[in-house]
Amino acid sequence: MFRTALRNVLAHKARLLMTTLAVLLGVAFVAGTLVFTATLSEAFQRSSEEGLTHVDLAIEPDEDSEAAESTPGGARNLGQDLLDDVAALPGVESAIGEVTGFAALADRDGDLVGDGFATNGANYAAGSDGTAEDERYPMAEGRAPERAGEIALDSTTAERTGYGVGDTARVSVDGPVREETVTGVFTTDDGNVAAGGTLVLFDTATAQDLFTAPGEYTRITVTAGDGVSQEELREAAAPLLPDDAEALTGERLAQDQADAIEAGTSGMRTALLAFAGIALFVGVFIIANTFTMLVAQRTRELALLRAVGASRRQVTRSVLIEALAVGLVAGATGLAAGVGIAVGLRSLMNALDLTVPDGPLIVSGSAVGVSLGVGVVVTVLAAYLPARRAAKIPPVAAMNSVHAPATARGLLVRNSIGALFAAGGAALTVAGIGSGDKGATMGAGAGLLVIGVFILTPLLSRPVIAATRPLLSVFGVSGKLARLNAVRNPRRTAATASALMIGLTLITGMTVIADSMSKAIERMASESLRSDYLVSMANFSPLSTEVEQTLAEQPDVTVITGLRSSPALVADDPDARTLTGADPAAFEQLTDLDFEDGSFEGFGGTGVLVDEATADDFGWAPGDTFTTTFEDGATRELTVAGVFSGNQLFTGVVLDSATLDPHMERVQSFEVLLKTEGGASEAAKSALEGVLGDNPAVLVQDKEDVSEDIAFVFTLLLNMLYALLAMAVIVAVLGVVNTLAMSVFERKQEIGMLRAIGLDRRATKRMVRLESIVIALFGGVLGVGLGVFFGWAVGELISDYLTTYEMVLPWARIGIFLGLAGLVGVLAALWPARRAARLNMLEAIKAE
Structure with missing residues (x-):
C-alpha cells in the first residue's frame, strides 16, 4: 500500500x-x-x-517605585551629588552622567534625517575639568563639543548628510531652529544609529539645558575596577540611591534590552x-x-x-x-x-x-x-x-x-449544523457589541459565523448562482452549461468559493472599519476645532513656549493658545491624571466644545472644565470644588465651571495655563492652536513655516492637513494589510485553477461529446471561463457580505470610545473587490479553458 x-x-x-x-x-x-x-x-x-x-552598572529613575507613583511628576532625574558619590565609591573605575532627549537634524536640503527612527541628542561627558575623553564616543575626526553652539555627529549620519568638521547644521530640540557648528565626527555602537537613526552630541551643560535641568542626568553608568564584580558594585551603590531610583547591573541591563527587542519583534x-x-x-x-x-x-x-x-x-x-x-x-x-x-x-x-x-x-x-x-x-x-x-x-x-453521490439525508444534516453555527455565530457577534470583554465574544461569534457560512455554502450556491441566469443567458449555450456545471457539485463549488470568501471577508471588513475611522476622526477634528492651524513637533514631543511667542508676534495671527500637559493627582484618586492648560479666552474662540452642563463662563483662574467621563467618575457638577496636587507637589482648590462631552482631542481636566505653568517642571506645549486674519490659506501656512525657520521637525497643519495625515495613516495600514492578505487571495486563485483543471479532466468524456455535437473551441473556452467567473463571484458576494457585517459589528464596538464614529460603506471599493473577484475567475480559467478546448474529441469520448 x-x-x-x-x-x-x-x-x-x-x-x-x-x-x-x-x-x-x-x-x-x-x-x-x-x-x-x-x-x-x-x-x-x-x-x-x-x-x-563598558557598562557594569546603570542607575536610572524608577517609574515603578512607590515614591514615583505617589508623586504626580513621576521619578525625578538623577542629580550631580549622586554622580559624585557613586564616582567616589571603592572599586569604581569611572562614572558617567548621561543626558538624552529628542534632537532633530536637518540635512543640507532641509529635510529631516532619520525620519521614523530614533533621532536623539546626548551629552559628551568630558569630566568636571572638560578635558576627559568619553569612551562611549571615540572621535574619528575633529574634537568633542565644548560649549553651546557646537555639536558632534555620528559617522553614519555624517556620511548620509555630507556634513563634516566646520560645517553648520540645523538642529531642533523643541521647536526653535538652532544653528550649530559641527566640531567632530564620532563612532558608536548605539543600536538606534545602526538602525538608521541619528545621534547628535552636545557638551554636558548644553544637553542639560535642553533635555533636563542644570546638574541633572537621565542615567548614570559605572565601570568597575579590576577584581570588582557587577553585583558587588550594585550592592555598594544601593545605599546611595534615592527612593525613586534603581541600580541595574550591566548583565541585567543587557537582558532587559534583549527582552525589549524580543517583545518588539514578537509583535511583528x-x-x-x-x-x-x-x-x-x-x-x-x-x-x-x-x-x-x-x-x-x-x-x-x-x-x-x-x-x-x-x-x-x-x-x-x-x-x-x-x-x-x-x-x-x-x-x-x-x-x-x-x-x-x-x-x-x-x-x-x-x-x-x-x-x-x-x-x-x-x-x-x-x-x-x-x-x-x-x-x-x-x-x-x-x-x-x-x-x-x-x-x-x-x-x-x-x-x-x-x-x-451524497445522499439527501447527508446534505440535510450538513445544512442543519451549518444553520446552527451561523445563527449562533451571528448572535454572539451582536452580543459582543455590549459585552465589555474587549471583543472576545465578538471574535468567537465571528469564527462560528464563518464556519457556519462555509458549511452552508452548498445550500447557498444554488440560489446565488441561479440569480446569474439572466446575465449568463446572454452567452447562449455556453452560459447555460456554465451555470449548470457550477451547481452540479455544490460541495466542490462551495469549497472552491470559500477559499476566496475568507480573503474578501477580511479585506472588506478592514476597509469598512478603516474608512469609517478616518471619517470619524476627520469629523471630530472639524467639529471640535475652530482654529485655522495646529502647530506641533513632527514626533509629537513638547514644544518650547518660544514657538508660541514667535507666532503670537505675527500681525496676521489673531488668536493663539498653547496647550500644556502636566500630570497631577486629582481629588482622592491615587492614579495620576493629565491636566491640560490653555488660555481661557483663546480656548473658547479656538474650540467648539459640546457642553453637557455649564459653559465657558467661569473658566479661568481656578475655574476648570472637565469632560463628562471624568465628571461621572467623581460625581462632579458645575460649582463643585476639588483638590489637585500638581507635579511639583503643591496643592490647590479648583472649581468645576463646565462639563463637556469628551473626545479624542480634549479629555480630562482643562484649566487656565496661568494657573498650571508655575507648577510645571518645564513649561512646554504639546500643541499650539491659532487663527489667522485671512483664515487658512497656502500663503498663510508658508508664512508661518517661514517664521519658524522652515523647520522640518515642526508641523504647521490646517484641518485638511490633519485629515490627510489621518487618511494617509489608515491608507498605509490598509495597503499593508492588503499586501499581506494578497497571499490568501493568491492561494484562493490556485484553488479555482486546481478545481477547474481537475473538473475538466473529470468531464473529459462529456466535453468530448459536446464538441462532437457542435460546440466549437471558442464556446468551450467560454463555458469553462464563465463557470470560473460564477464560482469566483459567488465567493466574492459571500465575502463582501460577511465583511460588511463584521465591519458594522466592530464599528459598534468602536463607537463606544469614538463618539463621532459612523459606519461608512465604501461602495466604490466594494465594487472593485467584486470586479477583482470576477477577474480572479477569468485568470484562473485561462489554463483549464485552453486545456478543455484542445481536447481530442474521439479520445475524450473513449475516456473512462
Whole structure:
C-alpha cells in the first residue's frame, strides 16, 4: 500500500501541483517570518550588547517605585551629588552622567534625517575639568563639543548628510531652529544609529539645558575596577540611591534590552504569522477539494483495492501517505522559499534606508521544524476526511463508473449544523457589541459565523448562482452549461468559493472599519476645532513656549493658545491624571466644545472644565470644588465651571495655563492652536513655516492637513494589510485553477461529446471561463457580505470610545473587490479553458 500511495503521487503529480503550491506559499510565509524576525532580533541584540560593553552598572529613575507613583511628576532625574558619590565609591573605575532627549537634524536640503527612527541628542561627558575623553564616543575626526553652539555627529549620519568638521547644521530640540557648528565626527555602537537613526552630541551643560535641568542626568553608568564584580558594585551603590531610583547591573541591563527587542519583534512575528495562518487556512480548502476529487476520480481503483483484500484502514493510510508526501515536498520547498523571502526583506529594508545592523542570517532548528511540521500537518489534516471517504467505498463500486453521490439525508444534516453555527455565530457577534470583554465574544461569534457560512455554502450556491441566469443567458449555450456545471457539485463549488470568501471577508471588513475611522476622526477634528492651524513637533514631543511667542508676534495671527500637559493627582484618586492648560479666552474662540452642563463662563483662574467621563467618575457638577496636587507637589482648590462631552482631542481636566505653568517642571506645549486674519490659506501656512525657520521637525497643519495625515495613516495600514492578505487571495486563485483543471479532466468524456455535437473551441473556452467567473463571484458576494457585517459589528464596538464614529460603506471599493473577484475567475480559467478546448474529441469520448 505504501508503494501504491507513492506511485499515485507520481501518477497524479500534475493534479497535485496546485495543492503543493498552496501549501508551499503558506509555509514560505511562516518560514520567512520566523527567519526574518529571528535575524532582526539577533542583529539588534548584538548591536545593543556592543553598546553596553563598558557598562557594569546603570542607575536610572524608577517609574515603578512607590515614591514615583505617589508623586504626580513621576521619578525625578538623577542629580550631580549622586554622580559624585557613586564616582567616589571603592572599586569604581569611572562614572558617567548621561543626558538624552529628542534632537532633530536637518540635512543640507532641509529635510529631516532619520525620519521614523530614533533621532536623539546626548551629552559628551568630558569630566568636571572638560578635558576627559568619553569612551562611549571615540572621535574619528575633529574634537568633542565644548560649549553651546557646537555639536558632534555620528559617522553614519555624517556620511548620509555630507556634513563634516566646520560645517553648520540645523538642529531642533523643541521647536526653535538652532544653528550649530559641527566640531567632530564620532563612532558608536548605539543600536538606534545602526538602525538608521541619528545621534547628535552636545557638551554636558548644553544637553542639560535642553533635555533636563542644570546638574541633572537621565542615567548614570559605572565601570568597575579590576577584581570588582557587577553585583558587588550594585550592592555598594544601593545605599546611595534615592527612593525613586534603581541600580541595574550591566548583565541585567543587557537582558532587559534583549527582552525589549524580543517583545518588539514578537509583535511583528505574531502579526505576520496570523496572515500566514490565514493563507494556510485557505489552503486547507484546496487540499481537501483536491483529494476529494482525486478520490472521486479513482473510485473504481480504490474499490478494486478493497475487492482484492485491502482493508479500510489500509485505504485510508494510502491516501494519507499521499498527503504526507505532498506535505513534505511543499514544506521543504516552502522553507527554502521562506529563507529567500527573509533575505529579500532584509535587502528591501536596507534599500529603503530602514537600516538593519549587520549580522548573520538566523535559520534556527525551530524554524526548520515548524516549517516542515506545518506543511505536513496542514496537508494531512486537510486530506483526512477525503481519506475516510475513500475507505468507505464498497468493493461493489468497482462495477460502476461513478460512486454514489451524497445522499439527501447527508446534505440535510450538513445544512442543519451549518444553520446552527451561523445563527449562533451571528448572535454572539451582536452580543459582543455590549459585552465589555474587549471583543472576545465578538471574535468567537465571528469564527462560528464563518464556519457556519462555509458549511452552508452548498445550500447557498444554488440560489446565488441561479440569480446569474439572466446575465449568463446572454452567452447562449455556453452560459447555460456554465451555470449548470457550477451547481452540479455544490460541495466542490462551495469549497472552491470559500477559499476566496475568507480573503474578501477580511479585506472588506478592514476597509469598512478603516474608512469609517478616518471619517470619524476627520469629523471630530472639524467639529471640535475652530482654529485655522495646529502647530506641533513632527514626533509629537513638547514644544518650547518660544514657538508660541514667535507666532503670537505675527500681525496676521489673531488668536493663539498653547496647550500644556502636566500630570497631577486629582481629588482622592491615587492614579495620576493629565491636566491640560490653555488660555481661557483663546480656548473658547479656538474650540467648539459640546457642553453637557455649564459653559465657558467661569473658566479661568481656578475655574476648570472637565469632560463628562471624568465628571461621572467623581460625581462632579458645575460649582463643585476639588483638590489637585500638581507635579511639583503643591496643592490647590479648583472649581468645576463646565462639563463637556469628551473626545479624542480634549479629555480630562482643562484649566487656565496661568494657573498650571508655575507648577510645571518645564513649561512646554504639546500643541499650539491659532487663527489667522485671512483664515487658512497656502500663503498663510508658508508664512508661518517661514517664521519658524522652515523647520522640518515642526508641523504647521490646517484641518485638511490633519485629515490627510489621518487618511494617509489608515491608507498605509490598509495597503499593508492588503499586501499581506494578497497571499490568501493568491492561494484562493490556485484553488479555482486546481478545481477547474481537475473538473475538466473529470468531464473529459462529456466535453468530448459536446464538441462532437457542435460546440466549437471558442464556446468551450467560454463555458469553462464563465463557470470560473460564477464560482469566483459567488465567493466574492459571500465575502463582501460577511465583511460588511463584521465591519458594522466592530464599528459598534468602536463607537463606544469614538463618539463621532459612523459606519461608512465604501461602495466604490466594494465594487472593485467584486470586479477583482470576477477577474480572479477569468485568470484562473485561462489554463483549464485552453486545456478543455484542445481536447481530442474521439479520445475524450473513449475516456473512462
